Amino acid sequence: MFQNNPLLAQLKQELHQQTPRIEGTVRAHEKGFGFLDVDNKTSYFITANKMKTVCNGDKVSGTVIENGDKKVFEPESLIESPLQRFIGKIGFQERSMVIYPENMPANLAIRCKINKQVQEKLKEDDWVVATLISHPLEEGKNNFLAEITHFIAENSSIYLPWLKTLARYNLEDNSPQPDTLTINEKELTDRQDLTDINFFTIDSEYTEDMDDAISVSKDEQGNYQLKVAIADPTAYILQDSQLDKIAKQRSFTTYLPDFNIPMLPIELANDLCSLKENQKRPALVCDINIDANGIIDESSITFMPAFIESKAKLSYNNVSDFLENNDELLSNNATLPEQLNLLSSLAKTRTIWRQNNALVFKDSNDYRFVLDENRHVKSVNKESRRIASQIVEEVMIIANQALTMQLNNKIGFGIFNTHSGFDIKFIDQILKVLSNHGIEGFDKESLLSFDGYIKLRRIIDNDEFLTARLRKCQSPADFSIQPQPHFGLGLNAYATWTSPIRKYGDMVNHRLIKNYLRSQPLNEPDKEQLKIMNERRKLLRYAERDIAENLYIQYLSDKIGDSFVAEIVDINRGGARLRLTDIGAFVFLPLSMIHPVRDEVVSSPEEGVIRINNDICYKLSDTLNIKIHQVKKESQSIIVKLVTDK
Structure with missing residues (x-):
């Protein structure tokens, strides 16, 4: 009687249209049922049968059906799925x-x-x-x-964690495969022969893609005469060639723990362009004079395409041992002891100059996974930054400042690294933090200015809590075509050219300098390239984070109950995020592991503190003794608890 009744169908449609709809995100339970999370406080039950039509993470809309005292969500339409x-x-x-x-x-x-x-x-x-x-x-x-x-x-596969990580972020898992690799004919005609100069490289023992070599002397007036030679892959790769387009898309070499995917063909990156010991290589060389106060003589800066021949491959550890402990230098080149001592002196002078005229970040530790033959983690080595690393860093900053000056004065554009300081959305919060700590003399305008940012950084740099507190308020690094300030370095502009084997932006700057020297057309970089570089850099950071988390999960899975020292690096509503100082792993300390009575312990992310009974007991940058409580492989999380005397 009621079957195919159009009035009944119309009534059903009207009732359906009048039923309120809600949107939310599906959260699946391992037992088959699930929930629709509407916000942090509201969720609705989804039956196991209805869960067959959705998956975890789906953003959906639908209706809420009241079934007695229960409210059940029925999904009707898909808004977005994580399974694209x-x-x-x-x-x-x-x-x-x-x-x-x-x-x-x-x-x-x-x-x-x-x-x-x-x-x-x-x-x-x-x-x-x-x-x-x-x-x-x-x-x-x-x-x-x-x-x-x-x-x-x-x-x-023993490489499965790395390959899965690369695939997850749609990153390449092998190096480009070129047809032929020969140096371009025009690159042979106007290169100076500097193979007699005593250049040398300083890298890790494992480095194959060596892209910078150094030579230094001192004149009678006490000025440092620095030569920096940078490998020149643009001698092999023509602009807009197929290989250039591949490098442009990749933008960077992919560096994962013990697993690298070159931006350029491995034959170029690790051989033909690598500044290997006793091998003649094309390079872009910069001459720079720096006075006894660390000031770059801008008028002395000279760039030239050249051929060089590195006279020695030195390692960071050996150079540091030589300079710090007077150990034997593993090279028989007679000029190296004097050159290394000059570089040590130059680095100290330049560090002082940057402290007074720019900004210097505090040294941080590096962590290196040591893997066995099956690529399982045997140990994690903490590697502190020693004098050799500081030398290379200062020399590369000098070289990049020299390039920046040339781009500013001679060309007017290039690819610049930029950083705009604090994110404007955090300014009111920052002013409140500063006021609470008795720091006056700042307003919104000054905090957003280049000079104001530098002034504040110098005030808080020795305050570990405030430094950690304001770290999350920073804007991300960016790229620009025109010169713009780099607040983080404290420099009015900053462009790089010292890693063209590994960074496509550095290749672009190489070409600009060489075209200027050769009086060839100067083409402004493509803005679309900046978007590609930003997106790729973001993906590479995600990939590096994911594989590190995977390896730490593997390493700590059999260390339940082991004790570590950790520093609080972040505080959220659920507890504190810590970093194990000896191995670098990030772990989580829930509030329930801090104090047994939940109502008595409160985290205040906006203040960077955790209170128990209204007393501040823990804050950002505090060092704690913790032990591993739980390792959750499925969620890539490591839960810890405090070590107590009880």
């Missing part, structure tokens, strides 16, 4: 291939088909990249369906 492009593991159900997406509940198995470009015969547990082509909430679709577009690795 994803990686996962191959499985089989009733002889049909499925893919289990990473970071999803184990019961989510998506039917899949294979792109023709994926030639590998896939088997169970292989890891692949896939794109979602069908979602149950999409109109006219009933099931999840994905297309496999790329094979990552077998589950047994």
Whole structure:
């Protein structure tokens, strides 16, 4: 009687349209049911049956149905899914291939088909990249369906964590493959022969892509005469060539722990352009004079295409041991002891100059994973910055300042590294923090100015709490075509050219300088390139963070109960984020592990403190003794608790 009744259908449609709809994000539970999180305080239950139409992280809209005293959410339409492009593991159900997406509940198995470009015969547990082509909430679709577009690795591969990380961020997993690599003919005709100069390199023992070499002397007036030679891959790579387009897209060499993917072909990066000992190489060389006070003589700056021959490959550790402990230098080049002592003196002079005229960041430790033959973490070495690292850093800053002066005065554009200081949205918060700590004399305008930023940095640099407190208020680094200030370095402008093997922006600046010297057309860099570089830099940081977290999870998984010293680096509503000072791992200390009575412990992220019974007990930059409590592989998190005397 009621079947196919148009009035009834119309009534149902009207009731459906009148039912309020809400939007939120799906949060799946491992037991099959789930929740719709509307905000931090509101969530609604989703039945296991309805969860078959959504996945964890889906942003959806739908209705809330009241069932007695319970409110149940029914998803109706998809707004956005995290599974647009994803990686996962191959499985089989009733002889049909499925893919289990990473970071999803184990019961989510998506039917899949294979792109023709994926030639590998896939088997169970292989890891692949896939794109979602069908979602149950999409109109006219009933099931999840994905297309496999790329094979990552077998589950047994010792490189799996690295390859998965690269695939996750759509980063290349191999170096470019060129057809031929020969130096361009015009690059042979106007290069000075500087192979008789005693250049040398300082790098780690493991470095193959050596892109900078140094030579230094001192004149009778006490001025340092510095020569910096930088490898010149643009001698091989023509602008807008296929190889240039590849480098432009990659923008940077990918550096992951014990796993690097060159921006340029490995034959160039590690051989033909690398400034190897006793090998003639094309380079762009800069002559710079620096006086006894560390001031660069701008009129002395000279750039020239050249051929050089490094006379020695020195390591950071050996140079530091020589300068700090008078150990034997592992080279028989007679000029090196004097040159290294001059460089040590120059670095100290320049550090003082930067302290007075720019800004100097405090030295931080580096951490290096030591892997066994199966690429499992054996140990993590803390490597403090010693004098050799400081020397190379100061020399590269001098060279980059010299380039910046040339671009400013001779060309007018280039690729500049910029930093605008504090993010404007945090200014009111910063003023409040400064007032609470008795720091006066600043207002919104001064905090956003170059001079005001430098003034404040010099005031707070020795206050570890305030430095940590304001670190999150910084704006991100950026790139520009015209010169702009770099607040973080305390310099009015800053462009780099010292790593062209590893950074495409440095290649661009090389070409500009060489074209200027050769009276060739000067083309302003493409603004689109800046966007590519920014996006790639962001992805590389994510990738480096992810693989480090993976390796730390692996390393600490059998160290439950072990004690460490840690520094508080961030405070949020749930507790404190710490860094283990000996190995560099980031861990989390929940409020429940700080004090047993939840109502008596309160975190104040805006103040950077944790209170117990209204008393400040912990704050940013505090050092704590903790022990590993739990290692959660599925969420890549390490939970710690305080070491107590009890």
